[in-house]
Amino acid sequence: MTSSSGDETIGSDNAPRAIVAGHGSLPQGLVNAVDCISGRGSDFLVFSNYGLTGIDIEEKLREEAALHGIKVFFTDLPGGSATVAVRRMMRTDSALVLVTGANLSTLLEFAFQTEASPAEAAKAAADKGRGTLVAFGDGEAKPVVPTGDR
Amino acid sequence: MSVALYRIDDRLIHGQVVVGWGQPLNIGFIVLVDDNVACCDWEQDLYRMGVPPEMELFFADVPSAIRDHHKYLTDPRRGIVVTPDIETMQRLVQGAGTIHDVNVGGIHHRVGRTPRLRYVFLTPDEEQQLAALAEGGVKVSAQDVPNARQVGLQELLTSRAPEERTA
Numbered sequence: 001m002t003s004s005s006g007d008e009t010i011g012s013d014n015a016p017r018a019i020v021a022g023h024g025s026l027p028q029g030l031v032n033a034v035d036c037i038s039g040r041g042s043d044f045l046v047f048s049n050y051g052l053t054g055i056d057i058e059e060k061l062r063e064e065a066a067l068h069g070i071k072v073f074f075t076d077l078p079g080g081s082a083t084v085a086v087r088r089m090m091r092t093d094s095a096l097v098l099v100t101g102a103n104l105s106t107l108l109e110f111a112f113q114t115e116a117s118p119a120e121a122a123k124a125a126a127d128k129g130r131g132t133l134v135a136f137g138d139g140e141a142k143p144v145v146p147t148g149d150r
Numbered sequence: 151m152s153v154a155l156y157r158i159d160d161r162l163i164h165g166q167v168v169v170g171w172g173q174p175l176n177i178g179f180i181v182l183v184d185d186n187v188a189c190c191d192w193e194q195d196l197y198r199m200g201v202p203p204e205m206e207l208f209f210a211d212v213p214s215a216i217r218d219h220h221k222y223l224t225d226p227r228r229g230i231v232v233t234p235d236i237e238t239m240q241r242l243v244q245g246a247g248t249i250h251d252v253n254v255g256g257i258h259h260r261v262g263r264t265p266r267l268r269y270v271f272l273t274p275d276e277e278q279q280l281a282a283l284a285e286g287g288v289k290v291s292a293q294d295v296p297n298a299r300q301v302g303l304q305e306l307l308t309s310r311a312p313e314e315r316t317a
Contacts, residue, residue, distance in 0.1 A: 084163075
């Protein structure tokens with residue numbers, strides 16, 4: 001499945017355990033990066049909300065989750081359409097787990113949490129992703145010290 | 151400061167509204183005008199989650215939004231008013247009487263709708279509703295995000311977007 005508004009898997013070894021949903025081609029890019037780094041891209045289905053109504057997003061996510069028995073969702077923006085759709089799904093399925101603001105570290109951590117329950121793996125992934133957000137530097141230029149003088 | 155944008159968007163509160171428009175326009179409040187959301191606490195919680203703390207979010211059905219429209223206009227902050235569909239915006243425009251510009255921001259694919267732009271799909275009835283708004287003196291245009299080109303109603307109604315859906 002490769003349409004711009006549909007979903008697809010990347011890699012071929014593992015059955016998908018989570019859906020990565022969000023804006024534009026970000027989900028595909030994130031999962032592609034997971035596959036490049038770990039070869040575990042097929043742990044994820046990717047889903048773009050491009051061109052879809054909120055109702056369509058929810059319907060398609062429900063279909064894919066049911067088809068693959070998936071309980072874990074990663075989304076990009078906490079207030080995005082995909083997040084809203086999954087929150088609606090959670091209203092009728094308390095076993096679903098949602099992680100918003102997902103980044104590459106989040107997905108990598110989840111991919112390697114193969115023994116944990118979906119909820120535990122998702123929580124560990126969220127913690128990992130949160131911890132990798134760091135701003136370096138104070139924005140003030142300083143003289144460069146040549147490495148040979150250290 | 152007044153209402154900076156009256157927007158028709160079937161996704162209501164989402165990234166394009168809160169971040170895309172909200173940040174460059176320095177938006178302080180959003181009014182979500184939707185009869186179905188206004189009567190449901192759970193739905194309101196859902197949308198509240200997507201709005202940063204510095205932005206206030208009001209929920210209103212159409213009669214309440216008409217009643218409070220003057221308050222929105224005189225609020226010292228800038229605001230966005232969002233409706234889920236053309237018909238709701240039409241009722242608001244008719245009731246408020248002081249809305250001069252309407253932004254078509256996102257009406258997505260559904261059976262019976264023709265793709266006009268990559269983010270605007272319209273049925274013949276919806277096209278008539280937009281035309282009626284314009285005949286009533288409202289400037290109707292389509293624009294999904296601030297950096298995109300603003301498309302006037304005439305062009306919108308005669309455009310034909312490719313079948314591939316992007317928005």
